[in-house]
Amino acid sequence: MIKAGIIGATGYAGNELVRLLMGHKEVEIKWYGSRSYIDQKYAEVYQNMFEIVDDVCMDDNMEALAEQVDVIFTATPQGFLAGVLNEGLLEKTKIIDLSADFRIKDVAVYEKWYKIEHKSPQFIGEAVYGLCEVNRDKVKNARLVANPGCYTTCSILTAYPLVKEGLIDPDTLIIDAKSGTSGAGRGAKLPNLFCEVNENMKAYGVTSHRHTPEIEEQLGYAAGRPVVVNFTPHLVPMNRGILATEYATLTKKADGSLPSYEEIKAAYDKYYAKEKFVRVLPKDACPETKWVEGSNYVDIGFKIDERTGRIVMMGALDNLVKGAAGQAVQNMNLLFGFDEAEGLCLVPMFP
Ligand SMILES: NC(=O)C1=CN([C@@H]2O[C@H](COP(=O)(O)OP(=O)(O)OC[C@H]3O[C@@H](n4cnc5c(N)ncnc54)[C@H](OP(=O)(O)O)[C@@H]3O)[C@@H](O)[C@H]2O)C=CC1
Numbered sequence: 001m002i003k004a005g006i007i008g009a010t011g012y013a014g015n016e017l018v019r020l021l022m023g024h025k026e027v028e029i030k031w032y033g034s035r036s037y038i039d040q041k042y043a044e045v046y047q048n049m050f051e052i053v054d055d056v057c058m059d060d061n062m063e064a065l066a067e068q069v070d071v072i073f074t075a076t077p078q079g080f081l082a083g084v085l086n087e088g089l090l091e092k093t094k095i096i097d098l099s100a101d102f103r104i105k106d107v108a109v110y111e112k113w114y115k116i117e118h119k120s121p122q123f124i125g126e127a128v129y130g131l132c133e134v135n136r137d138k139v140k141n142a143r144l145v146a147n148p149g150c151y152t153t154c155s156i157l158t159a160y161p162l163v164k165e166g167l168i169d170p171d172t173l174i175i176d177a178k179s180g181t182s183g184a185g186r187g188a189k190l191p192n193l194f195c196e197v198n199e200n201m202k203a204y205g206v207t208s209h210r211h212t213p214e215i216e217e218q219l220g221y222a223a224g225r226p227v228v229v230n231f232t233p234h235l236v237p238m239n240r241g242i243l244a245t246e247y248a249t250l251t252k253k254a255d256g257s258l259p260s261y262e263e264i265k266a267a268y269d270k271y272y273a274k275e276k277f278v279r280v281l282p283k284d285a286c287p288e289t290k291w292v293e294g295s296n297y298v299d300i301g302f303k304i305d306e307r308t309g310r311i312v313m314m315g316a317l318d319n320l321v322k323g324a325a326g327q328a329v330q331n332m333n334l335l336f337g338f339d340e341a342e343g344l345c346l347v348p349m350f351p
């Protein structure tokens with residue numbers, strides 16, 4: 001049994017971590033970290049935890065927490081972990097950060113897109129990008145895991161095998177992604193009020209969303225060269241879920257023909273056939289957010305457009321599970337040598 005602490009336990013991602021860890025047989029939560037609810041009962045902040053969690057909220061003191069636990073999850077805004085991280089913390093405990101502080105290797109790129117100064121760039125190099133299906137072996141030996149976010153996990157996993165196998169030209173990649181409102185967190189923000197979101201759909205962060213460089217960096221590793229993509233997120237009137245529709249030009253074969261359905265499917269199978277949490281759907285099936293809700297699955301489908309020479313790839317996941325807390329638990333399982341699926345055998349909810 002290991003002990004875990006959550007800084008930012010009162011946010012949406014933190015609450016989802018609590019939900020998942022309550023069902024994990026190897027973990028005991030010792031610290032429900034908060035900034036606004038210190039000394040209040042956690043179950044008063046989240047009444048779904050009534051008679052399940054008895055503890056009160058603690059503060060966000062990483063130094064005190066590191067003395068008591070084997071792993072700390074930081075489900076906090078961008079800049080928090082970078083502002084407090086030091087060598088002493090990493091010597092005492094493993095850290096899984098749900099923010100973007102350690103995801104991007106080039107600090108100048110981070111500072112440009114996030115518009116904040118990075119306070120501990122000396123740890124960026126050793127942080128492992130915790131996309132489990134791609135970096136599993138590196139995660140196992142990490143001290144600091146940079147847990148990928150919801151849009152990026154969905155966008156990268158959907159295109160990764162085809163980029164890696166050279167079946168598409170990554171520079172032609174256009175990612176059109178939609179997110180439920182829980183992706184924006186629990187804090188009150190005007191654009192996320194009921195009347196602003198309900199019966200409405202809107203693009204935001206067009207050409208400037210901070211997930212763009214993260215997607216480009218990871219797909220660049222897969223391509224073996226830098227890549228540039230278009231990424232456009234949209235807010236849709238749902239609680240949870242991400243759907244990414246991705247368009248790219250297929251690489252023609254020597255005889256000028258396009259890769260076949262079977263060749264594309266074989267590329268997905270090469271990387272995902274043995275992956276428990278990535279489901280490549282049957283031919284012509286399109287992923288839907290409802291089919292993954294509440295689970296750690298990513299569903300992927302694709303269709304070749306012979307007319308335009310492009311492929312349309314589609315991915316769906318639950319932003320709070322595989323897009324945040326579920327992937328964080330998967331990373332924790334890898335760090336501590338537990339069964340990778342422990343605590344994550346969640347059957348999707350429907351309807
Ligand atoms: N929501 C999602 O779908 C996803 C979120 N993420 C990432 O996870 C992190 C948390 O997101 P989310 O849960 O949505 O956000 P929320 O706004 O719902 O929660 C933020 C949490 O951080 C705490 N907090 C806020 N400011 C500070 C601070 N200055 N110091 C310490 N703690 C602070 C809050 O405490 P309190 O409320 O007690 O004040 C709260 O517990 C972010 O980095 C986000 O990018 C990643 C993937 C998906």
Ligand SMILES: CC(=O)N[C@@H](CCC(=O)OP(=O)(O)O)C(=O)O
Binds near residue numbers: 182184
């Ligand atoms: C709907 C919505 O507002 N979503 C958030 C993404 C939240 C998230 O997951 O951020 P990270 O992946 O960087 O941790 C946004 O667009 O900023």
